[in-house]
Amino acid sequence: MTTSAPSKNYADDVSLLVVTLDTNPFFWSSFPFHFSEFLSQVLAFLNSILLLGQLNQVVVIATGCNSCSYVYDSASDKNHASTNGTMPAIYSNLLHNLDEFVAKDQQLTTPHHKPGTIPSSLLSGALSMALCYIQRAFRSGPMHPQPRILCLQGSTDGPEQYVAIMNAIFSAQRSVVPVDSCFIGSNNSAFLQQASYITGGIYYRPPQMEGLFQYLSTVFATDLHSREFLRLPKSLGVDFRASCFCHKQTIDMGYVCSVCLSIFCEHHDKCSTCSSVFGQTQSEAASEENRKRKAC
Incomplete structure (x- = not known):
């Protein structure tokens, strides 16, 4: 009589991978690599993560222009078996939910953006949702x-998402959650470079999209223990440039509030965040405030 193997406790080689997937239709319509080809390689990568360990877990968050x-x-229990008998659940359920999300996100899309420009995806919302899910796991x-x-x-x-992304x-740094970044655009992402650098993750921009699965499997499939x-x-x-709080633009030099550390591209008499007065001593600011109170 053979005894069953003891249940394995969670260890440092068991991964919970939360993936944020950029579905911005404005970007993919202008990118030479088709979204369907990109998604097929991503699905193969996610399936390989689940095959590497029985206890591994994968969560996918779709990121659009207006929602996540x-x-x-x-x-989830409904993802443990095939839904239509012809393909694994990781393909059928994910593709079905992804189609519904893209349709809803396009309905929320407003045409009020500059012609010739590509609106950014809601990365700040996707990161917040990923951290919320991880906190529930904790x-x-x-x-x-x-x-x-x-x-x-x-x-x-x-740039308008700078504060929320930072x-x-x-929050990820405090929770010891690495943020890996695979950027497929033509230029580097300053926000993701900072995210990977601060949290101890990996930032990588694949040189060829045709070999995306190889890059994903060799760079991002390794668990945290094996990376050592x-x-x-x-x-x-790493591009450490920040975005100003007044015009939401990336700047090289600016003015910083000494009280709340808000950043501005132009000099202001008063901080729009904490209402601190610039260019005055505390005694002058206090006396001016007292005069205003007496006048009232």
């Missing part, structure tokens, strides 16, 4: 998979 949504969770018990976030992004950075980055023994690619440089 969970489109796949391997821990609270589920002391034994849980090692979480990490993989951003599959192609759209350009949205808050998500620092591998020589993975490192970013040659």
